[in-house]
Amino acid sequence: MKLRSFFYALVAGATGLLLIAVAGFFWLTSQSPLNLLQQGVVANPTAAIFVPKQAPAMVSLLVNPGRLEAFRQLVARPIARRRSRAELNKIENSLLLNTDINYQRDIQPWLGDEISLAVTSLDFDRNPANATQPGYLLVVKTKDGERAREFLQLFYSKQAATSVDDIVFEKYKGVNLIYRRPLSQLQVSSNGSHQNPLPEALTSAVVGDRFVLFANHPKVLRDALNNVQAANLSLEDDPEYQQMLETLTEPRIGLSFVNIPSLAAWISKQPAPVRDSFKGSQTLALGLSLNRLGLVAQTALLGSDASDSSREPTLSEPVAALQYIPTQSALAIAGTDLNQLWTQVSSGGGRNDALKPLLEQAIASLESRWGIQLPEEIFSWVQGEYALSMMPRPDRDNPDWIFVAQKGSDAAESSIEHLDAVAKQRGLSVGSLPLGDTSITAWTKLITSATPVGGKDNRLMKLEAQVGGVHTTVGDYEIFTTSIEAMNQALKGVDNSLVKSDRFNNAIAPLPQPNDGYLYLDWRETGTLIERQLPIVRLVELVAKPFFEHLRSLSVSSYGSDKGVQRSKLFFRLDNTDAV
Known part of the structure; x- marks a missing residue:
């Protein structure tokens, strides 16, 4: 199994469900019993307590994907329902290929009403001796912590049976971490010194029967737990983050934050900008809501010249x-x-x-x-x-x-x-x-x-x-x-x-x-x-x-x-x- 394929499977599968549901949302009529979805929820990502202030990006789905798919199936014509199911099956099969994971059987029973994926750092170890190592953190809210633990145990037991890697169980700040560790992480250079290339190591944990966390390296997950327990480290504690949330006043089904310079550096493979929070950098927040004819995104852009000033719009009708x-x-x-x-x-x-x-x-x-x-x-x-x-x-x-x-x-x-x-x-x-x-x-x-x-x-x-x-x-x-x-x-x-x-x-x-x-x-x-x-x-x-x-x-x-x-x-x- 490819680590990167599994790591994105949960969030990508849920995102696929969201997009399919969005593509069918125009079938909603004002008399539909499901028009509550049109209002969305006035909620903020609880996953922000695990994400550092300097995170380049975070994307959150604030509605259980099963509700969206059920909504699409209910309001669509029979022929459209078959097409919707076929599109969904195609997404699931491609994203979960070679993982021995079945979404309906293994994930849906414990999946809650929030899925957040964050790029926590463009180089989480800040070690010039190796290539840049972006940190990825997936936070999934669970409605059944015990079933989530059973899923992780089953998954890693299958990995142990088919891999030469060690399965490590580590206790960190009261939380049990599970990850695969290659038998040889250390490489000896030509001059005899040791270098650590920090290979990807999928790391998982269930936190307080409320969250299931996945990261691409144990250090990323440890840092996420540090953000919760130490004051003023998490995105939740960032004043600029809260300032943008206050601007996004409409109900929503999803929310995302992107630091534009950091994202540009990630895409172009350039050094990451140095900053301690969103302050002094152009950052975009985006709230998604459903509309009868499509999808609406309300955005808030915080720039380096942000002040307490406000400005009213200039046009009351198209020019x-x-x-x-x-x-x-x-x-x-x-x-x-x-x-x-x-x-x-x-x-x-x-x-x-x-x-x-x-x-x-x-x-x-x-x-x-x-x-x-x-x-x-x-x-x-x-x-x-x-x-x-x-x-x-x-x-x-x-x-x-x-x-x-x-x-x-x-x-x-x-x-x-x-x-x-x-x-x-x-x-x-x-x-x-x-x-x-x-x-x-x-x-x-x-x-x-x-x-x-x-x-x-x-x-x-x-x-x-x-x-x-x-x-x-x-x-x-x-x-x-x-x-x-x-x-x-x-x-x-x-x-x-x-x-x-x-x-x-x-x-x-x-x-x-x-x-x-x-x-x-x-x-x-x-x-x-x-x-x-x-x-x-x-x-x-x-x-x-x-x-x-x-x-x-x-x-x-x-x-x-x-x-x-x-x-x-x-x-x-x-x-x-x-x-x-």
Whole structure:
């Protein structure tokens, strides 16, 4: 049996159940006797008493996965129930492969209503003589401590019969630890000195008939017990952790905390940032709740500049600039004061290290395409409304882009004239063209192309105008597009706009108002692009395949800050086929 496969089996299996249940949640009707699940629970992870303050991440499921699966089976059509069961069986078989463990028989009887997985440290032994050793801790609440002990004894007895490793029973601070220890943990180096490579050693314990703990090394589990018994060591005792919990006020079925710089270091295999708590580091807390059409995530972001200040959201309704964003857009971003947003992002120092590479890559790509400096030549004068859209082009590899900016000063007019001058300097022709009743300015370049005519040696030479960009003024707004076709879509009016689309309105319905704007993604159109830019998404999609198979769209909105904690919501809209 592979240790890593077993270690993740419990939490991954439960997560799979959660995702399947979420994918079927849209079948709920308001009269369902199970609508209590829609309210979730106002609970915090009790596992936080075992997790250190400096933990890079913790993910908790606060509902027994059996309740979620029973809920899905009850409200789904018979054909959907069979599919749900098949998906569940597939997850269980893949995660528990070669472990001799049966979830229904061996785990479900003692599994309680909380499962938490934490990365306790990126290098738990801090020994430069060996490679970095991340610490993993799985805390499972149990409803039957005796059956949990029987499960552990059965599991380790099977391991003893099939392995040459020692099975160790260790008493530590009143708790019985069980783990496998290789017969030879010490390796002798070429100069005769001893080095300890700290091989993985699955370690387990039942604590007070209430918790079952699993760790990837005895030291990780001992440290977890120390956190409980010593004052001010655990995540539960961290003031910043409690501050974020106070911000997450809605009922939930799951909760997670991620220190973004530490997570970025883990993924990139870089040295872990040194810190004693969440304070002074960008940390994200996320509470999950169920919605009739999908899954809602309420987030709280604590940054290095957190203070006691609070800020109210700026918008009571979607910005008017969205009226020029076509309904077929696969990506849309809208808000106000792009200049201020960019200033906050670019001057944030280490707060945005995890996001900067992706952002800088996107900025560099557009600057290379248009030959301009976006922050200085566009962002600086966009202090009113703005909207950005991406539309896939089936006939082209590159999508079309639409950018709409509200003009509110003389600086905007002079900046737009400057952009025309830059286009001329790059060798493009700048001229006015009619498009319906509107006059547009196009940046074009004449190119020649050859088309075969008759015999293979006969070619017809054609002169074509290659469009580098298009812009026009409509009322108080300046519209920029990457093609004439995109400009035509933008000018078609309100009846064709994204804000009139049921698809978009359903996606933003669970988000709060007032807010600071929207980010909207049609996952089926943009999922492949996002996977290319963020490889970790591909890994998450492999683990949570049933969820992503049903995902239709993702929408995000922020809504101010509370005592220095920035607040936002995400809504994952799920497929509604086979509904009851």
